[in-house]
Amino acid sequence: MTNTTKKFSFLDYVGIASMLFGLFFGAGNLIFPIFLGKQAGSLVSISILGFLVSSVGFPLLGVIAIAMTRSNGLFDLTSKVHPAYAYFVTILLYLTIGPLFVVPRLATVSYEVGLSQVFDSPSPLYLMLFTIIFFVLVLIFSLKPGNILDIVGKFLNPLFLFFLSFLIIASFVFPMSSLDQAIPTPVYASTPFLKGFLDGYNTVDALAALAFGIIVVNTVKAKGVTHPKDVSSHVIKSGALAVVVMGIIYVALAYIGAFTAPVYGDTQNGGQILSLVASHYFGRFGQVILFLTVALACLKTGIGLITAFSETFIDMFPNGPSYKTYVILTTSFSCVVANIGLTQLIQLSVPLLMFLYPLVIVLIFLSILSPLFNHAPSVFLLTSLFTLPVAIIDGLAQTPEHIQQMIGFVRFYDQAKETVPFLSVGMGWIIPSLIGFIFSFILYRIRQNRSVSP
Structure with a gap:
């Protein structure tokens, strides 16, 4: 008989929290809090609180919702409303975290963080060439994913967090300016908490939580926990640990963005700010390292999302196109959309x-x-x-x-x-x-x- 009362060790919680962090924390989670900080300026503290509610709190609640309702995934959960509603929301949500927004954003973030700052006069041609190379790699690995996600993930996440920690420490020890100098934009000056809350939508993690929450639940069950209350408890505790780490990074990035407000007033998105900060503290070498780690992280996430998108649509429409066809169409469409620019x-x-x-x-x-x-x-x-x-x-x-x-x-x-x-x-x-x-x-x-x- 399965042991339904198995107790988790701290390392068990850390392992699941790490997986949850990897599912949620992508390149977009870097660019939005740092851009929020730049726009919020001296009101960054209030603004980031609103951001944390929607970008951290709702994703955690989403995973908990999957666990508590014992759903088999997003389609199963939305079917509680109505079957037609389930198809509508599931398709639209996967299109959003797939070829309509998140997957193209992976390429544009990589470009903005790295190459756009390397060239003195970046042009649409450079973006097009980069996105073609990026999505050719995504296509190749998505057709035969193998163990690439596990291999890259085990080395990439520690490397990325290691470099990011140096960037955060340098920014706080040697800030570019003081918060008093950072003037908030009019919309942040009037409603800082609410604007931060709405900006948290851009991470799309609440949407991803419903799409990927079942992965976390199944991981807990695979460790010998099957009783619904125990599963929910372990998911909540592991999720809380992941949330703490994500929250710390978001707050740190927001303050870094606020420090840059008087210095980089003409930046248009968080990718540009992140690249300029890396160059400021670590020179061209730091900019290159940041680009490589972000690009690899985006590549890994792109492979995972394209794979999940294709497998989901095969399950929903078993008589439709093949997995290979979905991968090719989704990757090609994402490449086209990415050239709109970040x-x-x-x-x-x-x-x-x-x-x-x-x-x-x-x-x-x-x-x-x-x-x-x-x-x-x-x-x-x-x-x-x-x-x-x-x-x-x-x-x-x-x-x-x-x-x-x-x-x-x-x-x-x-x-x-x-x-x-x-x-x-x-x-x-x-x-x-x-x-x-x-x-x-x-x-x-x-x-x-x-x-x-x-």
Whole structure:
């Protein structure tokens, strides 16, 4: 009989926490907190707190949600709302962490951190050549992954963290400026916590948590723990350990970004800032080392995401294209999208993230609270239906102005802001979601009382 009461040692927790850290912490997790710091300036402390809630807290809750609901993955979890909803959210989420945003971003981050700062006059041609080489390597290893992820990961993560720790120490011991000199941008000056919270969406880790949470759960089970409460407990403890490490790095990077605000005022994204900081403290050698470690990390993550994307779509559509076809199409499309450029890619992704995140956050909280209503599908469905319209509005509000004008959205949005609380700050989904949950929960309780009445 399986031992369901197996106790974890500290090394067991460290091992799972390390794996969770590796799943979540990619190149994007470097560029967004450091750019937040540059924009938040002297208000970096308040801003990073908001960032930590959405970039660290929600991913941890997402993994816990997978564990508590005993789901077999994202599709299984979203099926609690409705099968059609499960297909819609799963496809859109995997497209987001795949070829629409995260995978192309891996190449552009590598380029911005390294080569764009090496050339005096970088051109789109350099970016195109780099992305072609990058995605050819991703394609080769994705077709036959083998043990490349394990081999690279065992050496790369320690090397990366080792170099990053030197960069962080140097930045704090010899800061480029003082926080008093770092003037926050207007949006951070007015709502620092909320802006930091929304910026945390860019890490997409809450989305990834639902996609990869089952990996963590299965790892715990593989160590001989099968009782649901024990599995959840070990996942929470391991996740908390990973969260602490991620949080420390985020805070440190945010402060480094704030120190650079008076010095590098014309930088457009965090990749540029990170490269300039490495060059400032360690010269060209430090810049090259940073580029190599980030590029290898991005390559490893790209292989993992392309592989996960292709395998997921094969499972969802068994009569569709082959694994090889999915890999080739996804890699090719990602290469094309990557040539938009990092800054433009981030801007284009915001509407999609503003739409997806409310749906994901609500799903996470419903999953954690689901024991209160015995996992009733009606509560999942009604709450999600109340959330969906405002999530669409939040997404459209972040589209380019000419698109809003073309579809007549501007006048509607101005009127909606007067009636929907928090809509003007990108959080309009909160009240409708609460109303939907309370309403569906009351209906559930009424049905329960009727079913037990004599």
